[in-house]
Amino acid sequence: MVDVENPPVKKPDPATRGAALWATLIAVPVALIVGLLVFWKIAPGGGDAAAEPSASATTPAVVPSTPVEMAAPKLDAKTKQVCLAVTSQLPTTVRDLPxxxxxxxxxxxxxYGEPPITVACGVPQPTMCERTDGGHAGCVPLDAVMLRMNGVCWYGQDLPATxxxxxxxxxxxxxxxxxxxxEQTAQWANEFSDAVVQTVKSRTGGVPTGCSQ
Structure with missing residues (x-):
């Protein structure tokens, strides 16, 4: 007579039991290896994460502690006073450049920064001239393009290095x-337009027509 409430316990087949045991033994090392590989990939100093970042255009350059070489011609009293006002209004950083x-x-x-962007106040006032006059220092061609940025009229010269x-x-x-x-060198120059507007009066004459609003 079959006991319905307590059915007989079926003994596992030795072959099946052995196969299951081997599968378990194999699965554990595989899982362990996979886990170690994942950890090695994401851990600091492991795999690709250990590669040092290569230098790029967006990597800030190391700024030397040495002063930037700049000339300081003697200024008359009025110009010196204006330039002191200009430099007092300049920012401590320009974007990310200290x-x-x-x-x-x-x-x-x-x-600012390295290579340095420089600001010089009290430089000789450029004058408009004909191209046929030999292009003396401070000569601005009559057909030169003027850049009016944030209320300041700038004359830009595209030189080989600067x-x-x-x-x-x-x-x-x-x-x-x-x-x-x-990149976009004119926009870097424009970073100083506000300080110029705040401290240096506009000229009443001799302003190029390209500077008109």
Whole structure:
């Protein structure tokens, strides 16, 4: 008579039991190996994560502690006063570039980052001239394009290593030099427009027509 409430216990087949045991023994090491590989990939210093980041255009350059070499020509009393006002209004950083010491004339010069972007106040006022006059220093061709940015009229010169931007509509000229390694150099010069507007009066005459609003 079959006991319905307590059915007989079926003994496992030895062959089946052995196969299951081997499967378990194999599955454990495989799972362990997979886990170690995952850990090795995500752990600091493991796998691809250990590779040092390569230098790129977005990697900030190390800024030297040495002063940036800049000339400091002697200024008359009025110009010196204006330039002191300009440098006092300059930011301590320009975007992510920290201010740096300059070799001379901190009351009229400033520098930022590496390679350095420089600001010089009290430079000779550029004048408009014909191309046929030999292109003397400070000569701005009559057909030169003027950049009016944030209320300041800049004359930009695209030189081999550095782009130079000089104000054309101010009583005291301010010049910004931006190394060609920076992108959109005019926009870097524009970072100083606000300080110029706040501290340097506009010229009443001799302003190029390209500077008109």
């Amino acid at each position: 201010a740096r010491k300059v070799s001379a004339g901190p009351e009229q010069n400033a520098a 782009d130079v931007f000089t104000t054309m509509d101010r009583e005291v000229a301010v010049q910004v030099q931006v190394p060609g390694s920076y």
